[in-house]
Amino acid sequence: MTMLDDPRMSTPNVAPKKGFKLSQLIYDTRYRSITIQVIAMILVLMGLYWLVNNTIQNLSALGKDFDFGFMTQPAGYDINQRLIEYTSQSSHGKAAMVGILNTVLVAFLGCLLATFLGVIAGVLRLSKNWVVSQLMAVYVEGFRNVPLLLWIIAIFALMTESMPQPREFKAGGDASMAVFDSVAVTNRGVYVPGIVFENGFLGSAVMNWVLLGAILIASLVLIRIVRRRADVVQEATGVRPTTWYQQLALLVIPVGIVMFLMGAQFQYPYIKGFNFTDGIHLRNSLIALWLALSLYTGAFIAEIVRAGILAISKGQSEAAAALGLRPNRTMNLVILPQAMRVIIPPLISQYLNLTKNSSLAIAVGYMDVRSTLGGITVNQTGRELEGMLLMAAFYLIVSLLISGVMNIYNNRTQLQER
Amino acid sequence: MKKSVFLGALTVAGLAAGAGFAGTLDDVKARGTLNCGVTTGLTGFAVPDANGVWGGFDVGICRAVAAAVLGDPMAVEFVTTTGSTRFTALASGEIDLLARNTTWTFSRDVDLKFTFVGVNYYDGQGFMVPRDLGVSSAKDLDGATVCIQTGTTTELNLADYFRTNNISYEPVPIETNAEAQQQYLAGACDVYTTDASGLAATRATFEAPGDHVLLPEIISKEPLGPLVRHGDDEWSDIARWTLNALITAEELGVTSANIAELSAGTNNPEINRLLGTEDELGAKIGLDADWAMNAIMAGGNYGELFEKNIGENTPIGLARGLNAMWTEGGLIYSPPFR
Numbered sequence A: 001m002t003m004l005d006d007p008r009m010s011t012p013n014v015a016p017k018k019g020f021k022l023s024q025l026i027y028d029t030r031y032r033s034i035t036i037q038v039i040a041m042i043l044v045l046m047g048l049y050w051l052v053n054n055t056i057q058n059l060s061a062l063g064k065d066f067d068f069g070f071m072t073q074p075a076g077y078d079i080n081q082r083l084i085e086y087t088s089q090s091s092h093g094k095a096a097m098v099g100i101l102n103t104v105l106v107a108f109l110g111c112l113l114a115t116f117l118g119v120i121a122g123v124l125r126l127s128k129n130w131v132v133s134q135l136m137a138v139y140v141e142g143f144r145n146v147p148l149l150l151w152i153i154a155i156f157a158l159m160t161e162s163m164p165q166p167r168e169f170k171a172g173g174d175a176s177m178a179v180f181d182s183v184a185v186t187n188r189g190v191y192v193p194g195i196v197f198e199n200g201f202l203g204s205a206v207m208n209w210v211l212l213g214a215i216l217i218a219s220l221v222l223i224r225i226v227r228r229r230a231d232v233v234q235e236a237t238g239v240r241p242t243t244w245y246q247q248l249a250l251l252v253i254p255v256g257i258v259m260f261l262m263g264a265q266f267q268y269p270y271i272k273g274f275n276f277t278d279g280i281h282l283r284n285s286l287i288a289l290w291l292a293l294s295l296y297t298g299a300f301i302a303e304i305v306r307a308g309i310l311a312i313s314k315g316q317s318e319a320a321a322a323l324g325l326r327p328n329r330t331m332n333l334v335i336l337p338q339a340m341r342v343i344i345p346p347l348i349s350q351y352l353n354l355t356k357n358s359s360l361a362i363a364v365g366y367m368d369v370r371s372t373l374g375g376i377t378v379n380q381t382g383r384e385l386e387g388m389l390l391m392a393a394f395y396l397i398v399s400l401l402i403s404g405v406m407n408i409y410n411n412r413t414q415l416q417e418r
Numbered sequence B: 001m002k003k004s005v006f007l008g009a010l011t012v013a014g015l016a017a018g019a020g021f022a023g024t025l026d027d028v029k030a031r032g033t034l035n036c037g038v039t040t041g042l043t044g045f046a047v048p049d050a051n052g053v054w055g056g057f058d059v060g061i062c063r064a065v066a067a068a069v070l071g072d073p074m075a076v077e078f079v080t081t082t083g084s085t086r087f088t089a090l091a092s093g094e095i096d097l098l099a100r101n102t103t104w105t106f107s108r109d110v111d112l113k114f115t116f117v118g119v120n121y122y123d124g125q126g127f128m129v130p131r132d133l134g135v136s137s138a139k140d141l142d143g144a145t146v147c148i149q150t151g152t153t154t155e156l157n158l159a160d161y162f163r164t165n166n167i168s169y170e171p172v173p174i175e176t177n178a179e180a181q182q183q184y185l186a187g188a189c190d191v192y193t194t195d196a197s198g199l200a201a202t203r204a205t206f207e208a209p210g211d212h213v214l215l216p217e218i219i220s221k222e223p224l225g226p227l228v229r230h231g232d233d234e235w236s237d238i239a240r241w242t243l244n245a246l247i248t249a250e251e252l253g254v255t256s257a258n259i260a261e262l263s264a265g266t267n268n269p270e271i272n273r274l275l276g277t278e279d280e281l282g283a284k285i286g287l288d289a290d291w292a293m294n295a296i297m298a299g300g301n302y303g304e305l306f307e308k309n310i311g312e313n314t315p316i317g318l319a320r321g322l323n324a325m326w327t328e329g330g331l332i333y334s335p336p337f338r
Helices: A029-062 A092-125 A130-144 A148-162 A205-237 A244-261 A284-310 A314-322 A327-364 A369-381 A384-413 B002-017 B024-031 B057-070 B086-091 B106-110 B153-164 B177-185 B196-204 B233-252 B269-275 B281-285 B291-299 B302-309
Strands: A184-186 A189-192 A194-197 A264-267 A270-272 A275-277 A280-283 B034-038 B076-080 B114-116 B121-123 B125-130 B144-149 B169-174 B191-195 B212-214 B222-224 B227-229
Touching: A092 A130, A092 A284, A092 A327, A092 A369, A092 A384, A130 A284, A148 A284, A148 A327, A189 A284, A194 A205, A205 A244, A280 A284, A284 A327, A314 A327, A327 A369, A327 A384, A369 A384, B024 B034, B024 B057, B024 B233, B034 B057, B034 B086, B057 B076, B057 B233, B057 B291, B057 B302, B086 B114, B086 B227, B106 B114, B121 B196, B125 B153, B125 B196, B144 B153, B144 B177, B153 B169, B153 B191, B169 B177, B177 B191, B177 B196, B191 B196, B196 B212, B227 B233, B233 B269, B233 B281, B233 B291, B233 B302, B269 B291, B281 B291, B291 B302
Parallel strands: B034 B076, B144 B169, B144 B191
Antiparallel strands: A184 A189, A189 A280, A194 A264, A270 A275, B114 B227, B121 B222, B125 B191, B125 B212
16 A cells, blocks of 8 residues: 555645655655655765776776876976976976966966957947947957867967078078067067066075065055045045056056166077077967967957946946946946946856866977876876876866956955845 | 666676776777777878878888788778877777887886887987088087977987086977977977987978988987787787797798798798798687788788888888898897797
8 A cells, every 4th residue: 555545645634644664765755855865876976986996996907006106206308488497307296387387377368368358359349330340240250169279270380380480580681670679579489578687685586576576566555555545535525636646656666676676687589599598488389379368268258248238228328428427438437347247257267268278288389287297297107097187186276266266356346235 | 676787787887897908819809900009190100191091110010910810901990199199098998009119118118017019110319400500410409499299208318318418408399290390390490309210201201301411419229119008918929929920031031922932831940830831829829820921911021011111212211220130230130939
């Protein structure tokens, strides 16, 4: 006899007196969800067990172990672009670190440029000027609908094939340097003047730059305080005090003084032997990856910005116009701040995409973490599993950091409901 | 009820998946084709012709093993691998044999868990530069930009060489030989470095090979050979002795031209053992009696393979050098078939 046949069940007021039956696990709604969850849990755990067990058995069949000791062994290979000190005698861990910094560098530069391009293109696509809006449509559709890898390779090939070789810059060669002989555009990358410190406060060049960065951040905080004060005055009196010269001074003077004391000097690239020396070498691989990532992601961001602007009701811009605000102020003070609430959540995922897409660096030989840890190190040590796990962990952490930071920003721009 | 069947199947699948790579020979026989890992294209060593049929010196090894095991030199599935994907492909079981100018080193043998079955080309790492660069020695390359295939021993040798000579360089890491060629010809790097045989093969495909010179320095030993996974000795024996059969055939004067005649039986017992008319070497290795004959007929003996694909009469024009028979002052030597 099942529960449904039980005549007492038809009257809800009467509680079933019978004890717990096994079939209740499926037919009783009170227990069913728990049953399903437990079964799903068991299946997931079994799947996990199978994966881990399979891995362990296959590793032992191959006679391999699971060990991260290789990270302290000497790497043995050289890396062209390194932001920290590294030689072929450094450890695989250091090589991974060089790769991580290169990934972070291109992701950071890419996010900046993509946002810049995206906001401009998104706003301009809404322009009433037909030519401008159509040009932006061409940009967006062109970059959005062609695979990123093709753009990376196309830009790289363009740089490699069409720019002059460094030796053509030698006396008697065809090529010459641009911008008052300070910038050399070659088929191995772009050489630009760098800044060196004659007598830096700290040991390494990197630490000196970190010091400058810290000073710059302090200046920005001070500038914020000045602006806050101006806001307060404006609230009270209706007249905003002129502060731009204070802001400019705060920005320039502290950094300028420190740079002067450290003996900062421009260092111009010049040709010596096979290549240019001194200055900063922006390699083709970096430029191709950076531009392609920025242009590609910028096209998506443009659409996000456009959607955000269109989401603001027309009444807002009409009201702003009625108050006598000029169109560019309307955009900056009324439309964009509100549009940000719509723009930021999808923008986060674009930043994440850009960061993860930077692993396409391998196509042009940019030495990111995929190329060092996930490429050469894995290949030379045969530690595929360990290398891939470390790389997955790195991308996971970076992505979580980006979305964490952006979520904080998002919460601040959201409508404050009271 | 159904659920328990499903769970049971899952468990069985889990156990089966852990069983490892023991019976490569059985797998190959059951599949009917040999999965052989080769380069993405290196003239003379492994390259598809106009009809998409693979040919070359390394491909010859694949075809010989396929002929020995399956009786058909064309029963090969070629899997292209780059310097950085080849070991994963072999370790994961995607390919049964890797014949891709791979250097036999301690760490690859011991640490990466592979078994090198022999050496089919004794090579060394060299440098190629454009003639008008005016460089005559690798020691003049201070500050040069060097194109290098990533994931190779050459990458490590290069770092060592420049470090010991206390000169600097800028490495440009590259995945395939074709990419390296394009970068080198565009002048994005001053120097291309890889195994000297690879440089000669690459140079042979240039429009003006004479405009490029190989520098005299050979900075490393690069014994190139086919390899299989550790742990399946039956399979590594087959690959090893197929290569040895090709070498022994050259030594004994067995060629693809006279093999049919010799297989009728000769008064040289070693030839008879090799070609399966005497003793039962085939049965001992788990193959047909005519396994070595099939392997030799696939593309000729070692010398024939060399001359046809990379020898002095081909555009690549490599001399036998170290790769001559031991009887002629080279290093090519096979243990006896006995």
